[in-house]
Amino acid sequence: MANSVDNRTSESVMPPIPDRRYYDSFLVPHLGLFLASGANLIVGWVCALFGNSQWLVASAIVMSLAIFVRLGMSLFHARLIEKMPHKRLNAYVQAIEIAISANLGLFGALALVLQLSHNLETLALGYALTYATAMTVRCADRPGWARAHMGLIAAPIVLAGLYVATPGSTVLALIVPGLALSMDKLTQAVHYNLCNIVRISQERKAVSEQYHFLAMHDGLTNLLNRDGFHYALDDLLAQHGPHQRVALLWLDLHRLRDVNESQGYATGDKLLCEMTRRMRACTPDDAVLARFGSDEFLLALPVASRAHAEQLVSKISEHLNRPLRLDLALVEAGTSIGVAILGEDSATVSHLMQSANVALMQAKEQGLETCFYVPEMGSKRAERKELERDLRSAISRGELAVHFQPLIDLDSGRICSFEALVRWTHPEKGEISPEVFIPVAEETGQIITLGNWVTAQAARAAATWPDHILLAVNLSPTQMRAPGAALGILHALRQAGLAPHRLVIEVTESVFLEDSVHARHFMDDLTRAQVHFALDDFGTGYSSLSYLHRYHFDKIKIDRSFVCGPEVGPHSDAIVRAVAGMGRKLGMEIVAEGIETAEQANSLRRAGCTLGQGFYFSRAVTAEMAQQLLERDMNHQTRFDVAL
Ligand code: C2E
Ligand code: MG
Ligand code: MG
Secondary structure (H helix, E strand, O other): OOOOOOHHHHHHHOOOOOHHHHHHHHHOOOHHHHHHHHHHHHHHHHHHHHOOOHHHHHHHHHHHHHHHHHHHHHHOHHHHHHHOOHHHHHHHHHHHHHHHHHHHHHHHHHHHHOOOOHHHHHHHHHHHHHHHHHHHHHOOOOHHHHHHHHHHHHHHHHHHHHHHOOHHHHHHHHHHHHHHHHHHHHHHHHHHHHHHHHHHHHHHHHHHHHHHHHHHEOOOOOOEOHHHHHHHHHHHHHHHOOOOEEEEEEEEEOOHHHHHHHHOHHHHHHHHHHHHHHHHHOOOOOOEEEEOOOOEEEEEEEEOOHHHHHHHHHHHHHHHOOOEEEOOEEEOOOEEEEEEEEOOOEOOHHHHHHHHHHHHHHHHHOOOOEEEOOHHHHHHHHHHHHHHHHHHHHOOOOOEEEEEEEEEEOOOOOEEEEEEEEEEEEOOOEEEOHHHHHHHHHHHOOHHHHHHHHHHHHHHHHOOOOOOOEEEEEOOHHHHHOOOHHHHHHHHHHHHOOOHHHEEEEEOOHHHHHOHHHHHHHHHHHHHOOOEEEEEEEOOOOOOHHHHHHOOOOEEEEOHHHOOOOOOOHHHHHHHHHHHHHHHHHOOEEEEOOOOOHHHHHHHHHHOOOEEOOOOOOOOEOHHHHHHHHHHHHOOOOOOOOOO
């Protein structure tokens, strides 16, 4: 039965009642305590004064002392709790209460033994037994103490009843043990229920703590998540006071996506866990560390000064940027860290986070491992945000246009293709260079819509050109990674009626650095469909020859910094010659970008470049003007007479 009670269940299996509140409730002065104390004193002294016995007076004195000590402890409980361990204090309280109960038991027994008047006897016995009953209920959370109160009151009364041996006292001596036993059962039942309530509330607390933990932490790394970070940062600031400088580090892991895609998500998880372990190992104990996104982490560190922050950040960066071994492969995970300091760069937490994020963007843009926030970054960021917003509506407002710049065969001087270059005329800011807005479009993902639009427009224009004229479009890494990117391009060509073999896609090395898996699939799919590829801006990045070996390129476009500009000289000439020689052997066309003069065109042709592009031949022009250039080219009216 649910309410059947046995001692083993109620006392040994049940958890103890949580102490603090228990002790406090005993000590805190309350009306019941004063009423009971007053009643005890009245009963004690009435019996003592009208009972004509020194024993009763002595007992009343002892009990009064105990009552006053008990009341004193209650009134000064706050100070006592501060000074004395709870357990000891509780023991004292209980001992005093036991002394009071013992005295009340003694009054009952003496009332019988001394044959007091009926009124006094009834008062002493009735009060003592009522008090015993009340105490067993009050001590239901400690059945042992309840038994002690009942025992100390009931036992002397029973013994005295048997000793006096009148019919009434004998009946009383027989009834009181029954009363004690039933009260004990009642105490146990209440205790059992109390324990159940405590257990359930503890279980609920544990579950809610677990939910709270899950809500505040990242499941994989066990680090705080976004919400957890905000709470922990508030705690940190509250602990250290408003004048504490706190450095906020916003960390970004470079290679997670690459590892996920090339080695699988399990290995990506290992990378995250290992980086978490490193971060924990190199940060002080009072730092707050959180995972803020798939590959972003936040770290808040109390610091003494900017110099101290710089020292810590450089140590952390060095530790995190060491290569690590993942499933036997050596990985350079690489991190960029943006840093802002509360109290110096920002006054509020939300501004601090913005500043650290801006510093991180700057670090990533400039390929730095660490970057500290400076106020100018904020205004640049704001400009960039504005650009981002304007770019979003630029296509729909008709502010974008596709222009075409011809590529000239350096031997024949004739146009062989056009490169599509997007142009943006902002209603207020005028012409904005693609070198400014393309990176913004890339970062925000708008490049996918923009790139699709450029490809569609360019293909439509190119479909009107003679069959031997090719169209080149620039494709950025994000476009290549987009799901169905290759199919999208083929669809655009079909829609425009342009044969795939007339399209050249220009990509830069960054495509392979960021994501070789998608790049491979994308290029394989389109190469099978006869689309051509050109490696753009060759010479500006790593210029790794392994890409030329691994992927099929028809053209290499030597960056314009080797052709025009201040760094051009014997060195760049030697490099151009070497690249051109290699291209010839590999059967590739070598395009020289940025040809601005006839001399440059001649010397590049002599150096082995097969195609040329640049202002000398033509700037990027509208589709209509490109048509006119083609017509002039067909009629041999071209001025592109480099070789002639
Ligand atoms: P890119 O693909 O290397 O394009 C060649 C850039 O060199 C063009 O700059 C072109 O105007 C410039 N140029 C051509 N001849 C000369 C010359 O004789 N002297 C000098 N100084 N510059 C010359 P533009 O149009 O400003 O484009 C810059 C970059 O923006 C492009 O470099 C390309 O990476 C990107 N871009 C342009 N349009 C698109 C597009 O539709 N999609 C994507 N993804 N990127 C684009
Ligand atoms: Mg290009
Ligand atoms: Mg280029």
